Amino acid sequence: MESHAKAFGHPIHPMLIVFPLGLLATSLVFDIIYLFTDNGKWSEIAYWLIAAGIIGGLLAAPFGLLDWLAIPNDTRAKRVGLYHGAGNAVILILFAISWLLRRDDPLEPGAWPIILSAVGVGLALITGWLGGELVDRLRVGVDDEAQLNASSSLTAERPPTPGGRARA
Numbered sequence: 001m002e003s004h005a006k007a008f009g010h011p012i013h014p015m016l017i018v019f020p021l022g023l024l025a026t027s028l029v030f031d032i033i034y035l036f037t038d039n040g041k042w043s044e045i046a047y048w049l050i051a052a053g054i055i056g057g058l059l060a061a062p063f064g065l066l067d068w069l070a071i072p073n074d075t076r077a078k079r080v081g082l083y084h085g086a087g088n089a090v091i092l093i094l095f096a097i098s099w100l101l102r103r104d105d106p107l108e109p110g111a112w113p114i115i116l117s118a119v120g121v122g123l124a125l126i127t128g129w130l131g132g133e134l135v136d137r138l139r140v141g142v143d144d145e146a147q148l149n150a151s152s153s154l155t156a157e158r159p160p161t162p163g164g165r166a167r168a
């Protein structure tokens with residue numbers, strides 16, 4: 001099932017999710033460094049990474065929703081997509097609360113913001129796996145013409161049919 005939201009022949013949602021995933025996970029790494037060093041600069045970096053990660057997640061979400069809406073009802077893919085999207089919404093909420101709790105003093109966030117971030121990263125491992133299940137197992141967002149010798153997504157040319165003739 002091909003994605004309905006594409007740029008340069010590729011689905012937009014998978015291109016965008018790498019940023020919030022990386023930013024939010026890295027924020028937890030910097031929080032852990034803060035816990036070991038007691039240097040508030042690390043938690044301040046985490047604060048800004050969370051802000052950027054939330055913005056990135058909000059940018060990626062509508063494209064995932066567009067793809068999910070195109071999945072036929074009563075399919076495993078629709079259910080997995082629902083869990084994936086709902087879980088990611090919860091992750092953004094957890095990190096938003098973590099960010100809000102840090103606002104008064106990003107240099108000393110306290111325990112709760114870090115706990116919320118850790119739970120968010122743990123949940124992201126699960127929703128990331130669900131996203132992989134959608135693409136790798138259920139072929140959501142995969143070009144119908146995908147194969148090892150497919151033409152570039154930037155061309156209109158389609159690979160030859162099994163009979164040897166090129167498709168228009």
